Amino acid sequence: MVIQGYPNPGDGLRLHLNENTGGCSPRVLEAIRRVRPSDVSTYPSYGDAVAAAARHFGVDPDWVLLTNGLDEGILMAAVGHIARARVHDAETIVPLPAFDPYPNSTAAVGATAIRVPPGPDFAFPTQAVVGAITPRTRMIFLNTPNNPTGQLIPAADLARISEAAPDAVVLIDEAYIEFGGTTFLPELRRFRNVLVGRTFSKAYGLAGLRVGVVIGQPHVLDPVRVVTLPFNINGVALAALDAALGDEEFLPRYAAQVAESRERLYAACRRLGLQYWPSAGNYVLVRVGDTAPFVAALAARKIHVRDRSRDPITQGCIRITAGMLEHTDAAIEALESVLAARQR
Ligand SMILES: Cc1ncc(COP(=O)(O)O)c(C=O)c1O
Numbered sequence: 001m002v003i004q005g006y007p008n009p010g011d012g013l014r015l016h017l018n019e020n021t022g023g024c025s026p027r028v029l030e031a032i033r034r035v036r037p038s039d040v041s042t043y044p045s046y047g048d049a050v051a052a053a054a055r056h057f058g059v060d061p062d063w064v065l066l067t068n069g070l071d072e073g074i075l076m077a078a079v080g081h082i083a084r085a086r087v088h089d090a091e092t093i094v095p096l097p098a099f100d101p102y103p104n105s106t107a108a109v110g111a112t113a114i115r116v117p118p119g120p121d122f123a124f125p126t127q128a129v130v131g132a133i134t135p136r137t138r139m140i141f142l143n144t145p146n147n148p149t150g151q152l153i154p155a156a157d158l159a160r161i162s163e164a165a166p167d168a169v170v171l172i173d174e175a176y177i178e179f180g181g182t183t184f185l186p187e188l189r190r191f192r193n194v195l196v197g198r199t200f201s202k203a204y205g206l207a208g209l210r211v212g213v214v215i216g217q218p219h220v221l222d223p224v225r226v227v228t229l230p231f232n233i234n235g236v237a238l239a240a241l242d243a244a245l246g247d248e249e250f251l252p253r254y255a256a257q258v259a260e261s262r263e264r265l266y267a268a269c270r271r272l273g274l275q276y277w278p279s280a281g282n283y284v285l286v287r288v289g290d291t292a293p294f295v296a297a298l299a300a301r302k303i304h305v306r307d308r309s310r311d312p313i314t315q316g317c318i319r320i321t322a323g324m325l326e327h328t329d330a331a332i333e334a335l336e337s338v339l340a341a342r343q344r
Helices: 026-033 037-041 047-057 069-083 101-108 126-132 155-164 185-190 218-227 235-246 250-272 291-300 325-343
Strands: 013-015 064-067 091-095 112-116 137-143 169-173 194-199 212-216 275-277 283-287 303-307 317-321
Touching: 013 317, 013 325, 026 235, 037 235, 047 064, 047 212, 047 235, 064 069, 064 218, 069 101, 069 137, 069 169, 069 194, 069 212, 069 218, 091 101, 091 126, 101 112, 101 137, 112 126, 126 155, 137 155, 155 169, 155 185, 185 194, 185 212, 194 218, 212 218, 250 275, 250 283, 250 325, 291 303, 291 317, 291 325, 303 325
Parallel strands: 013 303, 091 112, 091 137, 137 169, 169 194
Antiparallel strands: 064 212, 194 212, 275 283, 283 317, 303 317
């Protein structure tokens, strides 16, 4: 069978893709219901949405490129800055553990990903990243909070790496920043080589509609803009984005649920003797040992989590989405039951 995207895990609680477990704002659904036939039959116009996003992020509209999810932004950044520039022998730097689209986009444009392993306990390898910079380095992917560890990269380290690679584009992926940490956006004026990536998939719960954004000074954003297809975001997603930005209560309410859910997961791990890493994202990385039977046993209890063993760096670990409290409680109950069964 040909599979596009990720296989559907089936019935149960989806805690495997760091989605918003509570869904989107009701205002988003109202906006979608108000969509007119002509909104569907005509190609979308992006001006208003770009202006609204620019206001939201506190930058000028020409610093903003809306993308079909941040996934598209990552790929287009590589296309614009490596493939279109016809750079031969180009390298990107990918600190580990990393979100798959960084090495995949690197490969898609014929470049080589230089993977930099983390320090003990997934400490961010700032010195090693700086040491990996060569004249061939075209892009550096920095992810804060990191997926899957949840760790933050200090702003001083983001700045240090960006300063050390003036000829490379540094893409700071802030997909989860609404759940913890401080955005690098206010620093962008100082950096001619930095792009910040954001998404509405996670905190805003629009993953199914695909809206991301790449932000940066025009001269570093424009090479990405020119390779991005002209109608990359559909009109329904634009209506949803407008409504999502208009609901100012939605985000703090959900972020508070996530923060409390993380605490409950930590407490459960301590109680159950499982190693975990404190996270600034809407997920927690937990070491469980032999992951395959563990993940299957959770799935049998209708709790779907991410098996991180495919990546040697996170061998023996699972990643659990922290969302609405009732979902976290259900996950904890399933964890307890699987561990109790394992000890029998
Ligand atoms: C670190 C990171 N960046 C970017 C994305 C892409 O999000 P989207 O394409 O849904 O905007 C994700 C989604 O899982 C992610 O984990």
